[in-house]
Amino acid sequence: MLTHINEKGYAKMVDISEKDDTKRVAIATSTITMSEEVLDKIKQGQIKKGDVLSVAQVAGIMGAKNTSLNIPMCHQINLVGCDLDFEMDYETSSIKIYATCKSLGKTGVEMEALTACSIAALTIYDMCKAIDKKMVISNTHLIEKTGGKSGEFKF
Template identity: 50%
Template sequence: MSLTHTDQNGHAHMVDVSAKTDSARVARASGRVRAAPATLALICDNGLKKGDVLAVARIAAIQAAKKCWELIPLCHQIPLSGVTVEFELDHDNGTIHIQAQCKTTAPTGVEMEALTAVSVAGLTLYDMCKAVDRGMSIDTVRLETKSGGAGGDWHRGAQA
């Protein structure tokens, strides 16, 4: 087993995928923002009056997915064919759950695009709430499922 993104000397390269053919691919990632109850209440209130808070985070996430190749140095430029981002407020546990799904038809997968969308959604929520709650944290950003491509499908629960 060895790292794919470095050569035998340990030097970084963009992995050659020229021999791979395009296939339909989907990846879904998730994460959560932990916040104080009062912060969650403010986000909820903003939503009740048709506010922009979750919309801003959703747009930031979609745009970040499209810019993944620019942020992550060795990522390929993948044309996304669809992105969705969902939020769920969990007042009991003081968390905002984030889910992002990305699709493409390409020679390589969109896991990084989905993970980037989740991370930037979390960062954007932090930004908009930081004046009232600097102690927030972004947690458990991880891949949930991926499908398509020669590597086959992967589901978090099924890995054991």
């Protein structure tokens, strides 16, 4: 039986009221590839819209907090932590984004971590598109998750 379909065949939000609260952690990643010029300007703080990675950090956290507003079947959850990390890779002219989300609750935080990475990447694109419209956001995926009935997952 499909968990997100009701008896009439319509979409529904899964009832998690009987599940136990557990500590849950999810780590996700995304990559944004850009021109060397953009990567250098980000590093040197020369993007006219401001400090790109600081803004992307806040945007990613806001994205994680608002995941249920954008993904219809996601439950509202109480995040107890959200952090992002950025790694500049000069060999591939890209920035790798990592998001770690934590909660104490009845459902996982995978979608929040994935959303955090996606929103951070989109923010970098938005802040740098005047210089490079060919930036590519790719390789967004879950790296690992812990907690809950399904246990641990590692990519």
